[in-house]
Amino acid sequence: MSEQKLPVVVIGAGPVGLAAAAHLVQRGIEPLVLEAGADAGSAVREWSHIRLFSTWSEVVDPAAEKLLAPTGWTAPDGATYPSGGDWAADYLQPLADVLGDKVRFGARVTGVSRLGRxxxxxxxxxxxxxxxxxLNADGSEERITARAVIDASGTWTTPSPIGGDGLPALGERSAADRISYRVPDLKDPAVQARYAGKRTAVIGSGASAFTALAYLADLAKDAPGTHAVWVLRRGIGGSTFGGGEADELPARGALGLAAKAAVGNGYASAATSFRTSVVEQAGGQLVLEAEGGDRLDPVDEAIVLTGFRPDLSFLSELRLGLDERLQAPTELAPLIDPNQHSCGTVYPHGVKELSHPEQGVYLVGMKSYGRAPTFLAMTGYEQVRSIAASLAGDQEAAERVELTLPETGVCGGAGLFDEPDAAESEGGGCCAAPTTVQIGVGAPATSGGC
Structure with missing residues (x-):
């Protein structure tokens, strides 16, 4: 078969993967989307209780909307904010349904290579x-041949550990029954019972940590004794809680202010410049110990929200050009590196920045950012628009920028995710002795910071 007649395989039926398929269809290119889960947006469904900080108008891809329109699909109110569950049920699943047999569920990609090489x-x-x-859901295996591969599998399945060195802390694995790596759904009575009246360590500094702090603060109002210990690897500074009212994504700014209120109202305390190296079990509780030997008071549970990282294992036979720090494409990494860029927007980018030495393979969406904490859905949609144009031979469109991103309004490397994949960035932080502080709402937050 001529290579041009082969499909473009898209890995993952999440927001960016399905958008990639829509753009390919628009360009007359046959996509085949392989999704390990049973439904569209299977990872999104796992955080269905969390509301996005982007509006509907910012999380519906234009090419996808054109595919949906003839079916009678009605776009949700563009000014409202969907939850993860809304996004999956009201947009992603209908889009997958329109794509039909171009999307296969229960199909887990275990390896990608060049045929015979x-x-x-x-x-x-x-x-x-x-x-x-x-590997299919029924246990059968198969081989699919493709002209190009777009990996939009995300990072949801590979959360980062507690350990400040990027590896699991000593004792982290054995304490797994008391550790969660996701923002809990406290509307679920069973989950609520796990945290009500308990002391919970929340480790992380991005949007997911903000969300967890706000959720636990709400629970504390009805369940006395509920308290969060917010563990940060850096100090606290003016940017710790994000952009606030200066953020052009208002819901994102409000999220940081809610976390600040949780701390300021006494529902949470902050342990700053604390890099966990040991998780010790003592008397049915957990004690976190830092690299220098400092220890926190015991907690009952730990919620670890230190970011996510890409699973590159099934791409090991491909020649990828990845930054040694972020595990992002080499040309993209300087644009998103939190060590260098702690404020402002990430420049919209496309096929040029996402290309690898192995021509025809692209990492897109969350996965393209590796370990960087600045991804927005709009960015992913622009990525796949550019890639589809390039695969169609329209280099002018591939190189054209068709996206204007909102100003982040955030400095210091705080997480800026549409999806709850907050990373523990080091940008803008500084080192200080570990300390636990109380922060007043509206007051300068300077203890242990710069």
Whole structure:
């Protein structure tokens, strides 16, 4: 079969993966979306209780909307904010339904390579199509041949650990029954019972940590004794709670203010410049110990929201060009590196910044950002628009920027996710002795910071 007649395989039927398929269809290119889960947006459904800080108008891809319009699909009110559950049920699943047999569920990608070539072989490499190894839900295996691969599998399945060195803290695995790596749904009575009246450590500094702090503060109003210990690896400064009213995404700014209120009203205390190295179990509780030996008072539970990282294991036979720090594409990394860019927007980018030495393979969406904490859905939609244009041979459109991003209004590396994938960025922080502080709402937050 001519390589041009082969499909473009898209890995993942989340927001960006389905948008990629829509753009490919619009360009007359056949997509095949492989989704490990049973439904569209399977990862999004796992945080269905969390409301996005982008409005509906900012999380519906234009090409996808054009596919949906003839079906009688009615776009939600563009000025309102969907929850993860709304996003999946009212947009992602209808979009997958329109795409029909172009989307396959229960299809887990276990490997991607060049047909007949491992990563060592040069001879005839770029003339070979890609081969995608798939494990189906019924246990059967198959091989699919493709002209290009767009990996939109995200980072949801690979949360970062408690350990300040990027590895699990000593004792973290054995304490797994008391540790969660997701923002809990405290409207669920069973989940609520786990945290009500308890002391909970919330580890992380981004949007997910803000959300958890706000949720626990609400629970504390009805369940006396509920208290959060907010554990940060850096000090507290003026940017700790995000952009507030200066944020052009108002709901994101409000989220940081809600977290600030949780601390200021006494529902949470902050342990700053604390890099956990040990999780000790003592008397049915957990004690966190920092690298220097400092220890926090015991807690009953821990919610670890230190970010996510890309799973690159099934891409090991491809020649990827990845930044050594962020695990993001080499040309994209300088634009999103929190060590260098703690304020402002991320410049919209496309196929040029997302290309690899292995031509025809692209990491998009959350996965393209590696460990960086600044991803927005709009960014992913622009990425796949550009890639689809390039695959169609329309280089002028591929290089054209068709997106204006809102100013973040955030400095210091706070997490800026549409999806609850907050990362523990080091941008804007500084080192100080570990300390636990109380912060007043509206007062300068300077203890342990810069």
């Amino acid at each position: 491992d990563r060592v072989v040069d001879a005839g490499r770029e003339q070979q199509p890609f081969t995608i190894h798939v």
